Amino acid sequence: MTVSIWQADDSQEIREVDVLVVGAGLVGSAAAYFVSQTGREVVVTDARDLAMGASSRNAGFLITGLDSYYQSAIDRYGRDVVREVWNLSRRSVQYVQDFAARNNVPLDQCGSYLLAETDDEAREIEVAARLMNEDGIPCEFLSEDPLNRGYCAAIAQPWDAAIQPYKLVEAIFRESGAELISNNEVYHLSQTDDTYAVVHTRKTIFHAQHVLLCTNAYSPQIDPYFVGKIIPTRAQVIVTAPLKNGPVLNTCGYSDYGYMYYRDTFDGRLLIGGGRKQNKALEGGTTDDRITDPVQQVLENYLRERFPDVDAPIERRWAGIMGFSVDGMPLVGRLPDKPRIGFAVGFTGHGLSLGAGVAERAVDMLLNDAHPGAVSAERLH
Ligand SMILES: Cc1cc2nc3c(=O)[nH]c(=O)nc-3n(C[C@H](O)[C@H](O)[C@H](O)COP(=O)(O)OP(=O)(O)OC[C@H]3O[C@@H](n4cnc5c(N)ncnc54)[C@H](O)[C@@H]3O)c2cc1C
Numbered sequence: 001m002t003v004s005i006w007q008a009d010d011s012q013e014i015r016e017v018d019v020l021v022v023g024a025g026l027v028g029s030a031a032a033y034f035v036s037q038t039g040r041e042v043v044v045t046d047a048r049d050l051a052m053g054a055s056s057r058n059a060g061f062l063i064t065g066l067d068s069y070y071q072s073a074i075d076r077y078g079r080d081v082v083r084e085v086w087n088l089s090r091r092s093v094q095y096v097q098d099f100a101a102r103n104n105v106p107l108d109q110c111g112s113y114l115l116a117e118t119d120d121e122a123r124e125i126e127v128a129a130r131l132m133n134e135d136g137i138p139c140e141f142l143s144e145d146p147l148n149r150g151y152c153a154a155i156a157q158p159w160d161a162a163i164q165p166y167k168l169v170e171a172i173f174r175e176s177g178a179e180l181i182s183n184n185e186v187y188h189l190s191q192t193d194d195t196y197a198v199v200h201t202r203k204t205i206f207h208a209q210h211v212l213l214c215t216n217a218y219s220p221q222i223d224p225y226f227v228g229k230i231i232p233t234r235a236q237v238i239v240t241a242p243l244k245n246g247p248v249l250n251t252c253g254y255s256d257y258g259y260m261y262y263r264d265t266f267d268g269r270l271l272i273g274g275g276r277k278q279n280k281a282l283e284g285g286t287t288d289d290r291i292t293d294p295v296q297q298v299l300e301n302y303l304r305e306r307f308p309d310v311d312a313p314i315e316r317r318w319a320g321i322m323g324f325s326v327d328g329m330p331l332v333g334r335l336p337d338k339p340r341i342g343f344a345v346g347f348t349g350h351g352l353s354l355g356a357g358v359a360e361r362a363v364d365m366l367l368n369d370a371h372p373g374a375v376s377a378e379r380l381h
Pocket residue numbers: 022023024025026027028045046047048049050051052053054055056057058059060061062063184185186187214215216217218219222234235236237273319320321322323345347348349350351352353354355
């Protein structure tokens with residue numbers, strides 16, 4: 001973003017900090033937690049407030065993996081990379097489950113079903129399940145629809161879960177013990193000295209030894225490095241009123257290659273998200289988090305067709321902005337012209353199941369020069 005000389009004239013106080021995290025979503029909060037584990041001082045700044053971005057607008061699915069099925073991910077990235085990223089995701093999910101258990105965050109260990117809408121998708125998930133089993137990832141291929149709602153087949157992933165995502169971020173942030181400065185947008189980044197980076201925010205000019213950008217979809221607005229690498233992408237959800245006869249799913253359902261997803265909420269409503277496949281042009285490249293009629297229509301039709309037994313009215317509709325990376329995998333690295341500034345972005349709709357583990361690697365890179373492995377942004381250079 002740009003800021004006028006009237007809004008900020010660079011006379012803000014200068015503050016020296018050890019580690020500055022930009023973005024107080026799930027990833028920024030987890031990064032602050034991992035920094036605090038090293039005993040260092042960490043300050044988090046956000047343009048809005050804690051978890052006001054995608055981290056509390058999502059569906060709350062902890063579904064292990066990336067946005068593509070295992071075998072298509074192998075075709076795209078190679079088997080070693082996919083094995084590594086799935087293991088990283090399992091580690092992330094475990095972190096989230098531990099944070100939730102320690103802080104009484106609502107979590108339903110309900111598992112997930114990856115469901116096939118067509119015979120073609122059924123054939124693909126059968127191959128995916130076989131390859132996952134070969135790589136030691138426990139899951140089961142089911143040739144019959146476990147939900148009895150007209151799906152063609154499914155993969156059962158018993159360790160997956162559904163969570164209350166806002167309370168999760170609150171818990172992680174609380175455990176980090178970090179200082180949060182809200183309503184404090186970053187509008188300029190620079191590094192002219194080897195020993196610190198300069199971060200201009202509305203209230204303060206930080207001189208930070210290390211900076212970590214956890215700004216996901218909004219990253220291209222902060223630094224041109226991200227333009228063309230991170231594509232803001234809108235996602236939308238509907239939620240019904242509480243259902244009279246209780247939950248209809250008791251699982252996280254994920255189908256049509258991840259374009260549709262559905263779960264019960266903790267107070268007995270049905271949540272349905274997705275609908276982007278038919279509206280990609282409308283939903284890509286925007287940071288406008290208003291809902292749109294075409295996507296809402298797809299979600300309502302899905303509710304009627306797949307859940308004809310649910311007659312409760314829709315009570316909530318919302319949208320949020322995801323950060324899709326150009327190749328579908330998270331990006332961890334340092335800004336080439338400002339090496340004291342690192343980043344962990346590009347979660348491509350899977351930040352709940354990848355965010356904590358990726359944040360851990362990003363902090364290790366920033367503070368210890370560790371290589372971030374398969375999620376390294378070097379692959380794009
Ligand atoms: C509708 C929807 C459903 C989803 N469902 C799931 C799901 O079920 N499971 C799953 O794993 N993932 C899901 N996702 C994706 C998931 O929510 C994201 O991957 C995850 O929240 C990313 O976390 P983050 O902390 O990187 O980003 P965000 O939560 O978006 O945080 C980025 C933060 O950066 C701040 N910021 C931006 N610019 C600046 C600036 N200039 N200065 C200071 N601060 C700034 C923002 O205010 C924001 O707080 C969904 C997303 C949406 C929108």
